[in-house]
Amino acid sequence: MFEDQTIAFIGAGVMGEAMIRGLLSQNIVEPTQIIASDPWEERLAYLKEQYAIHVTTKNMEAAEAGQVVVLSIKPQTLDKVLPDIRGHLRRRDLLLSILAGMPIRNLANGTAHASVVRAMPNTPAQIGQGITVWTATPEVDDTHKQQAQAILGSLGEEIFMDDERYLDMATALSGTGPAYVFMVMEAMIDAGVHLGFSRHIATQLVFQTMSGSVEYAAQSGKHVAELRNQVTSPGGTTASALYHLEKGGLRTVLSRGIWAAYERSVELGRGQKEEHVE
Numbered sequence: 025m026f027e028d029q030t031i032a033f034i035g036a037g038v039m040g041e042a043m044i045r046g047l048l049s050q051n052i053v054e055p056t057q058i059i060a061s062d063p064w065e066e067r068l069a070y071l072k073e074q075y076a077i078h079v080t081t082k083n084m085e086a087a088e089a090g091q092v093v094v095l096s097i098k099p100q101t102l103d104k105v106l107p108d109i110r111g112h113l114r115r116r117d118l119l120l121s122i123l124a125g126m127p128i129r130n131l132a133n134g135t136a137h138a139s140v141v142r143a144m145p146n147t148p149a150q151i152g153q154g155i156t157v158w159t160a161t162p163e164v165d166d167t168h169k170q171q172a173q174a175i176l177g178s179l180g181e182e183i184f185m186d187d188e189r190y191l192d193m194a195t196a197l198s199g200t201g202p203a204y205v206f207m208v209m210e211a212m213i214d215a216g217v218h219l220g221f222s223r224h225i226a227t228q229l230v231f232q233t234m235s236g237s238v239e240y241a242a243q244s245g246k247h248v249a250e251l252r253n254q255v256t257s258p259g260g261t262t263a264s265a266l267y268h269l270e271k272g273g274l275r276t277v278l279s280r281g282i283w284a285a286y287e288r289s290v291e292l293g294r295g296q297k298e299e300h301v302e
Contacts, residue, residue, distance in 0.1 A: 025171055026053050032090025034083050034105060035097030036062035036071055039122060039179075042150045043094065044075055046178025049152075061086035083108035092171055095121040095131070099292075102126065106134040113137045118168040120175060124195055125292035128161055128188055138163040141172045144194045147202040149179035156182045157194035192293065196286035204278065209234060 059078040068079035087109040143158035176182040216226030
């Protein structure tokens with residue numbers, strides 16, 4: 025799939041390293057087939073020592089070396105990076121972006137390149153347990169789609185959608201989703217401490233409850249509402265807790281939060297300035 029090809033990572037941060045690590049651990053490519061560019065020389069030295077890949081501080085050099093070019097930078101640095109790579113992508117090259125809220129049209133126009141994949145991974149991708157929603161321009165052929173699938177699959181699961189509007193939805197649901205889970209976990213841990221557990225024990229109880237519940241739900245094949253009903257005895261402790269959660273509007277608050285994240289993703293895609301949102 026990547027025979028005699030080089031994958032170039034423009035930006036060697038956490039997500040870039042996660043993809044590099046996944047590609048190498050799954051033997052999809054050899055270290056000599058990867059080059060990473062980043063302005064932080066200490067970071068590059070670490071990656072070179074850790075993974076034996078090629079590194080450079082020049083984005084242009086990386087772009088010219090790669091037949092697949094991955095944009096794994098922060099969105100706020102895009103304006104500085106685009107001039108470095110514009111005109112250095114060949115017609116048959118693939119550009120893959122994981123920049124949140126950055127529409128394909130902006131990427132295509134900014135790089136003067138038509139073959140573009142836009143992807144939205146999430147935080148668990150850093151340990152190979154993420155899920156990525158991605159889409160592609162019509163110019164991306166089947167071979168390039170397979171390559172994109174392999175790269176994004178190195179982060180965990182991946183889902184292809186044929187309409188870019190689903191990327192903003194994914195940003196709100198799965199991209200931002202870990203923050204919702206972490207907040208619930210934090211609240212549960214604090215409640216455990218309030219009950220009288222040490223923070224260490226409360227954390228252990230919540231972590232295992234979360235991970236075990238997710239794995240049980242995934243293996244059961246049942247709707248989560250059915251699973252919830254199974255542990256809710258009439259007049260019991262769970263029923264009492266759920267009554268107060270429903271009364272407090274847990275479902276509505278979550279739904280509104282996810283919708284707000286979706287609207288913000290759309291706004292950022294339209295080029296509106298970042299500002300504080302209440």
